[in-house]
Amino acid sequence: MMNFPFYIFGVHPHLIFESLAYFIGFRVYLYTRNKERIPIDKALWVVVGATLGAAIGSKLLYWLEDPVKTLENWNNLIYLVEGKTIVGGLLGGLIGVETAKKCIGWTRSTGDDFVLPLSVGMMIGRIGCFLTGLDDHTYGVPTTWATGVDFGDGILRHPTQLYEIAFLGILIFFLLYLKRKQSGWEGLLFQLFMLGYLFFRLMIDFIKPTPHPYWILNNIQLASLLGIMYYIWLISKKQTEKRREIHA
Template sequence: MTGPVLSPGAAQLAHLLFEWLGIAIGVQLYRWQRRRAGQPAMLERGSFGVVIGCILGAAIGNKAVFWIEMPQLWAGTAVDWRVLASGQSIVGGLLGGLIGVEVAKKLTGITRSTGDQFILPLVAGTVVGRVGCFLAGLHDGTYGVATALPWGMDFGDGVPRHPTQLYDMLVVLALGAALWHWRRPLARQSGLAFKLYLSGYLLWRLLVDGIKPLPYDYGFGLSGIQLVCIVALLCYLPALIGQCRAHRLPAAS
């Protein structure tokens, strides 16, 4: 199968367009959910700090995990700052946003869980953003390794590859659909749905990044993103397991 083959300029434009479209859709969905729940607007007291914490945390995590994934970019004397500044990581954005929100909640005295309202925006934003990754093809570092499977895609170099961008879209949609199916029982434990989403996505990335080109080997064939996923899961799973034990899921209605 033949995948998208764009020029470097067109690939960069497509990636940027769908990236910002995904962010815009995610923000609007988050606002819609808050209005539907009768909660304060994003810029009102009680919400503004959480929003700022999410944005700053996601921005920092986005870059930090990319730099962990590509430490070789810092090597040598001719560091390409444009590449360092443009690189991004969904895993980093998720974890950074989570940390930023929790810090903001501590500073503002918010004790309620706020994560569940981020699931729908994250699903939509990730799917739309991955369209840009797919269109960018070989100009983006999210494609897979060579494969003989019939759905392997040639992005212009004559090598059929795993379309891991499409895999990511399908898994995120499936994860979102499963959580939507169980939304009523999950709603009895505030924050449980988000913990399931984040843990599920981290586990998925730990697996799927094993069929992507390895930019830097941290040992045992693990990439920087896989290493971050392992550390994050070890830190996060105890809270998820504890909450799941306290909440047995009845049959969805």
């Protein structure tokens, strides 16, 4: 039986895999980005915008997980700096990227270059979440499924971290296949990535024991739902524009 947290050479798994996620994700971006689409100096500014936006977004959405608790701890620095969310990071990173592009005067889409790095980084990071166990608060509710994992308290729970890794693997396989088939639509892969991942988070958080203060939704699901509506609108808008171009 595995002990949680599963320390590696005495180092906490979250620290190891979160560091690897950032390092490997950035290296994948530099290696796979479309070098003809955006020069390296502007690409680095986009990365800076994404990083800052993700840091702010992940924190803001975390504070909305339990609004009452956040208000009660508004002057508790430890509470305010701990915790973050991937969905908040993605949406905040999107805002950060668009802000950076406006600052440097870049108008072309850059999202497709982030699909593989983000997927790889998130998958690596979720390994750290899984190995951390109960302390990470990313596990699911108790289950009788064969996939149930005992994180150390004798209760079998949904290993939602592993579900997410599997989903991202399937999603990136589909998107890379689509990339070879489609052309002429910059940004489509990133839009589909965000749409797919946000839908996954909307559904998977129903089996997470987190507060659901927004009717039947938690903070992640509410943000995911807003993001889904945005990307459905954006993709529909792009399709309409392409049809107009064809018939023009």
